[in-house]
Every structure is written in structure tokens, then in C-alpha cells.
Amino acid sequence: MPIRDSLEDRIALVTGAGAGLGAAIARRLSSDGATVVVSDIDYSAAQYVADSIEGAVAIAADVTEEDQVRSLVEQTVDRFGALHIAVPNAGVGAVQPIAEMSYADWRKITAVDLDGVFLTIRYAAPAIAASGGGTIVTISSITATAGSALIAPYAASKAAVKNLTETAAVEFRDHGVRVNAVLPGFIDTELVTTARPHFETALGLPAGGFDDLIASKQGRYGTPEEVAAAVAFFASSESSWCTGSSLVLDGGLVASLF
Template sequence: MSVEGKVAVVTGGGSGIGQAAARLLAANGAKVVVADRNVEAAQAVAGSLVQAIAVRADVSRADDIRDLFQAVDDRFGRLDILVNNAGYGVAGTVVDLDEAEWDRLMSVNVRGMFLCSKHAIPLMFRSGGGSIVNTGSYTAMVAIPSRAAYVASKGAISSLTRAMALDHANQNIRVNCVAPGTIETPWFDPAFANSENPERFRQELSARCPMNRMGRPEEIAEAILWLASDRASFATGSVLTVDGGASIW
């Protein structure tokens, strides 16, 4: 699944799924722009790759995203792949959640995807086309308790994926979504650390799917690579679920 010579932007590329995707794209020949609001993490990833740069970017801020894609244009003069991966979750029902928490999550998970795509698509079109891969979640199909804002944001991502795929198919721009299950990333580290019984907590997370384990970031990166590559040349508007079977229960 070569992406040799292509230019890829990965948001949230400093850790977890984003880091794994950046590494795999680079290993298959891509020039990678690692974007993250934690610039030190982005620099650490980019510094370990052959052809990569790090850019500090908060995806919820329009000025940051404008600067990000200007940096891509200035450095590489083209864009072939965008991995819209930045996002996070908060606990709470609609009753529990503070309005500011809801707004902040939506600004990152949904507005961030909108802003990145808004600036990436013209550059992709100028480059002759490209591929956008959005990181969604199996929770867009099967809700989990006390994660109302997160579930809602991932549902929006699935719908936005289909809308963009339809709008930009005639520009040779494919838009797809990968929907992971529960993946063991640094996002869970504080929860494990604060748990009275970390092993029991891990078992509870693993029990969300028939395979009875958490997924690995590298497993999601493989799906991202396929969707980003020309091997998926007839795939657009798709949601590829990689969740250990969690959504079939």
C-alpha cells in the first residue's frame, strides 16, 4: 500500500492513533506533517521519521489551521492525504455535562475536522486530488453509557464524511472514515492511574467487544493507510469499522 512521495497531514499526530498513522505513512514513503497542539510530542514523532515536519496546531482554532496548511504549501507545495484524527472524550450524560464542556468537545472533534478539511481540500484539488481519512468511532453506531457528547460528535463525523465525499467526488478527492473500537492509547493512562483496580478496569474495557481485548493504535493505522492509499481508489463515503466486533453486539 505505497504512498511513496505523497504529502500527508496527520492531526493529533503526537500520540496514540495519530502517532501510529504518521509512522506507518512515513514507513510507506509519505512525507508527513505531524500536527498537534502539544508541539513537543509532534516534534518527537517528526524527528524520528525520514521526511517529516512538526507543526503546533489546535484544530479548534481557525488561525492555527490556516497557518498549518500554509506551512504545508510553503514546505511541500502540495497535499495528497489528510488524516483528521485529533479528538478527545469527556464523561457525562446531557444532564451532567457543563455547557462549556460540550462546546469545547464539539469544537475539537467536529469543528476541527471541518476547519482542517476546509483548508485542505483546495490544496488537494490544486494537487490533482487526494484522500481524507476521518477518525470516527464505533460509538456512532452503538452508544456507550455516560459519553453523550463524545457519541454525538462521532455520529456527526460519520455524517460529515458522507457529505464531503459526495461534494468532492468530482474533484478526485475521496473522503472516508475509520471507526475504531476501544483502543489502548495514552488517553486512558490517567484513568488507569486513578483506578482503584487498574486490571479490573482494563478487563471492563476489553469486555466491550467479542474479541475481549483493547485494540492497538497500529491496528487502526493499517486501516488508515489503506483508505489513504490508491489501493482504496473506489472507496469514498465509507465508514470502515475496526472495533473487535463491539458494534455487532
């Protein structure tokens, strides 16, 4: 008796999978038995990750471009005959106070972090339904749960993604598509590496001060593999009655006032 459900014969698509959480999610879904499409705006990054996963293929797609997202889903179904699992993971961030933010800056982030998730759900969910059902797992964030200074478009997108997840869960429930969200705390990926010095400057912290802040709030940084494990749970039938659910993974940050 396997400890966890196998994803054998499942076809999975992960966006933004050329690095960070997406790469770890692609690897985990594959090790659970799925055949994985590794997609990223950066084709060479996607190819690099796909080359390390047995049976995986890389497909380039910018999630902000509707035609590319539609084609990504079509190419997946053409190649493998079905789509069962989609993880709209691609995301970007920037550290900037609202008062210094142009509308163009705002739209650059929300285009990927919210619109890209909408487009992926928009084209993946009907394809999953047509394949006999499956799951979508969105990557929201703990920033969805409260105001998050200096990252307004990121946090607003993540809150909207949580709500979009719930709405999609309701709309696709009778079509056999479960839709759930994971809300990770801070994971030490390129996204955080890039933001770290900007946070330190904006918050008046010394070099290394951001890591100390995270350690005091989360205990430590989470790992991409810990997020991938939660995605694997939602992707499998072990979460068969979960839809519209959100799982916070953050070492207790959101749970604590002090």
C-alpha cells in the same frame, strides 16, 4: 510487484499526531512512502514524533482555531508544494453524565472532535484538489454507531464526523478527493488511560473492571498500528473506489448483541 501501493511522492498531514493513534498513523504513512507533516497542539510532542520519522516536519496547530488550521495547510503546501493526504485525527474526551454537564463542557469537546474535523476538511480538501487529488481519512469511533453513556459530546461528535465524512465525500468526489472514515473500538492510548478510572467510578466497577469489560466486548484492546493500517488502506489507491465509506475496527464489539 509491491504487496501494497506505495505513497511515494505523497504529502500527508496528520493532526493530533504528537501521541497515540496520530503518531502511529504518521509513522505508517511514512513507512508507506509519504512525506509527513506531524501536527499537534503540543509542539514538543509533535517535534518528538517528527524527529523519529525520516523527512517529517512538526507544525503546531490547535484544530479549534480556524487561523491555525488554515495556516497549517498553507505551511504544508508552501514547504512541500502539495498536499495529498489529510488525517484529521486530533480528539479529546471526558467522562461525565449529561445531567452534570455544563454547556461549556459540551463545547470544549465538540470544538475539537467535530469543529476541528470540519476545519481540517474545510482547508485540506481544496488544497488536495489543487494538488491533483488525494484522500482524507477521518477518525470517527464505534461510539458513532449507538448511544454511549457518559461520553455524550464525544459520541455525538463522532457520529457527526461519520456523517460529515459522507457529505464531504459527495461534495469533493468530482474534485478528486476521496473521504473515508475509520471507526475504531477501544485502543489503549492516553485518551483511554485518562478515562478508565472515571468509567470505573461511574459504572461501579472495581479497579481493573473497565479492562475486563473491554476484554469481554472486544477480546482485547486494539493497537494504534491496527488503526494506522486501516488509514493506510484508505490513503492508498488500493481503496480507489471507496469514498464515503466507514470501516469499523473493534474486535467484533458492534457486531455482537451477546
